[in-house]
Amino acid sequence: MTLRLRAPNAQKVAAVLEGTSLPMSPEVVGGCTGEGVACPTAATTGLWTVTTAALAPEIYSYRFMVDGVPVLDYRNPDLQTNLQEVVNTVTVPGATPMPWEPQAIPHGTVTHVTYTSKVVLGLTGNQDDYYVYTPPGYDAKAKQPYPVLYLLHGLSDGADGWLSAGKANFIFDDLIHSGKAKPMVVVMTLGYGNLAVLKPGRNAGLSSQSIDLYQKALLTEVIPQIEAGYHVSTKREDRAITGLSMGGQESLLIGLAHTDLFAWIGTFSAGVSAQTVTQLPALTPAKANLRLLWMACGVDDALLTPNRTVIAALKAENLPVTAIETPGHHQWPVWRDNLIHFAPLLFQK
Numbered sequence: 001m002t003l004r005l006r007a008p009n010a011q012k013v014a015a016v017l018e019g020t021s022l023p024m025s026p027e028v029v030g031g032c033t034g035e036g037v038a039c040p041t042a043a044t045t046g047l048w049t050v051t052t053a054a055l056a057p058e059i060y061s062y063r064f065m066v067d068g069v070p071v072l073d074y075r076n077p078d079l080q081t082n083l084q085e086v087v088n089t090v091t092v093p094g095a096t097p098m099p100w101e102p103q104a105i106p107h108g109t110v111t112h113v114t115y116t117s118k119v120v121l122g123l124t125g126n127q128d129d130y131y132v133y134t135p136p137g138y139d140a141k142a143k144q145p146y147p148v149l150y151l152l153h154g155l156s157d158g159a160d161g162w163l164s165a166g167k168a169n170f171i172f173d174d175l176i177h178s179g180k181a182k183p184m185v186v187v188m189t190l191g192y193g194n195l196a197v198l199k200p201g202r203n204a205g206l207s208s209q210s211i212d213l214y215q216k217a218l219l220t221e222v223i224p225q226i227e228a229g230y231h232v233s234t235k236r237e238d239r240a241i242t243g244l245s246m247g248g249q250e251s252l253l254i255g256l257a258h259t260d261l262f263a264w265i266g267t268f269s270a271g272v273s274a275q276t277v278t279q280l281p282a283l284t285p286a287k288a289n290l291r292l293l294w295m296a297c298g299v300d301d302a303l304l305t306p307n308r309t310v311i312a313a314l315k316a317e318n319l320p321v322t323a324i325e326t327p328g329h330h331q332w333p334v335w336r337d338n339l340i341h342f343a344p345l346l347f348q349k
Contacts, residue, residue, distance in 0.1 A: 001052045001092065003062065005073065008046030010066045015050050017062045018331050024048040024064075057094030058333045059167070061087040080165050083198055084156040099174040099340050100167035106136035107173050110163065115225065119217040122195030129159050129190055130222055132230065133169050135176050135183035145233040147347040148185045148226065149264075150218070151339075152243025152250055155271065156198065159190040165332050171339055180344040185232050189222055191247050204275070215254050219261070237291065240346050242266030244335045245303075249276065252295075252310070257281050259288045264346050266294040268338040269330055272306045277313045285318050294342055296324035298334045 003015045005024065013024040027045040061080055064071040072079075073088045080089045097103045110133050117128035135146070151168060153161035162168040168186065175181035192198070193213025197206055227234055241262045243251040248270030255265035293314070297307040304325070314321045324341075328334035 001055055001090070002049060003052075003064075003073075004047055004049045005064050005066070005071070006046050007048055007064075007066050007071075008044070010048065012067055013048040014065045015062055016065060017052065018060055018333065019329060021065070022050045022052065024050040055092045057092050057098050059089055059091050059100060059336075061089050061332065063087045082157045082161060082165070097174075099171045100336055102170055103174065103177075105173055105177040108133050108135045108169055108176075109138065110169050112160075113225070115221070117217055117221055119213055119221060120190075120193055120195070121213065122192070128217065128221070131159055131163060131188040132226070133172060133186040133188070134230070135172065135185070137183070138185075138231075140231045142231060145231050145238070146185045147182060147238035147240070148187060148230075148232040149343070149346060150187050150189065150223075150239075150241045150251075152189065152191045152241070152247025154191075154243070154245030154247055154269075157191075159188055162188045166336055166339065168339060171336065172343065175340070175343055182347045184343075184347065185226070185230055187222065187226055189218060191243070191250060193217060211250055211253060214250060215257075218254065219258070223261075236261055236263045238263075238347060240264030240266070240292075242268065242294075242342060243270075244268040244338070245271045245330065248272075248295075252276075253279060256283060256288070259283065259290060263289070263291045265290060265292065266338075266342050267296065267307075268335045268342075269297050269301050269303055270295065270307055270310070271303065272310045274306060274309055276306070276310050280310075280313065283317060283319060285320065288319060290320065292322065292345055293320060294322045294324065294345065296326060296338045296342070298328035298330065299325050300327075300329040301334075303330065 007013055015022045015024055027047040027049060076088045078089045080087050110131055112131055114127055114129045116126050120128050151162050176183050191214055193210040197210045239262050241251045241255045248267035249272050251265060252267050252270055255262045295311055297304050311321050311323045326334060
């Protein structure tokens with residue numbers, strides 16, 4: 001893949017592709033070529049380019065750095081946004097449609113719900129929100145209620161993170177249509193108990209408070225609303241929780257603290273630390289009675305070591321952890337792949 005940017009007055013340009021900085025070279029006429037810096041003896045076209053190695057089918061995020069300043073690709077309308085940044089995206093297609101791509105198959109329905117929270121701090125007008133995916137053919141009068149997955153985002157994402165960046169609705173469409181995953185309702189919440197964690201100066205105390213308040217909002221506000229408004233099961237065997245990064249930490253702590261509510265727990269690149277070990281509730285395998293405890297992380301992720309530490313602590317308590325290590329670092333391609341492999345495991349006999 002070749003990336004180009006017109007920056008005729010720049011001295012140094014790079015493309016940041018999925019977190020990796022790639023020096024760009026100015027296109028020149030009749031002179032030398034430079035890598036990442038301007039060539040003073042050549043006539044330049046004003047274009048800077050870089051060509052990557054062949055890329056696997058995936059959605060890739062990128063932006064440019066022009067003399068140290070982040071710059072978007074103004075000719076590419078495909079953007080990925082969250083509560084803190086904006087980047088461009090480019091999709092490398094596969095020979096056949098990938099699970100995260102729209103396909104000519106039955107689609108589920110996504111509903112955006114806004115409600116007044118009495119728990120979460122820092123909301124505008126106390127208005128919190130979440131998104132609900134109902135599977136294709138959802139029947140509110142079906143004989144059997146649907147199992148439900150609570151799917152949590154990471155720090156800096158909004159409630160729509162798993163939709164806008166993760167393409168979770170298309171992934172579930174594909175998995176359900178192909179028979180790989182059970183039809184399920186998926187709830188994607190705003191994962192903050194205190195939105196001050198998004199501001200500079202965040203510390204461990206504030207992060208802990210945010211998780212505690214988010215847990216209270218999830219258990220006392222969101223779940224009761226879902227169970228009142230949708231045809232979902234109220235059995236622990238039909239309820240799962242998972243998330244990425246910050247949402248992975250929340251899923252682990254909330255899930256293990258409430259094994260009476262969740263029989264299926266997953267984490268993707270969980271935002272844990274050595275301190276997390278001291279926060280884990282005392283559980284025996286019999287008391288936990290988990291159907292699945294699945295923890296995944298990329299081998300190049302800075303969180304790999306603390307994830308291994310937490311996994312070792314859980315295994316020391318004889319809890320049945322399924323530990324997964326995949327290629328990649330702290331990035332959406334890893335988390336989409338995690339979801340594609342995790343969701344089919346849920347609610348199976």
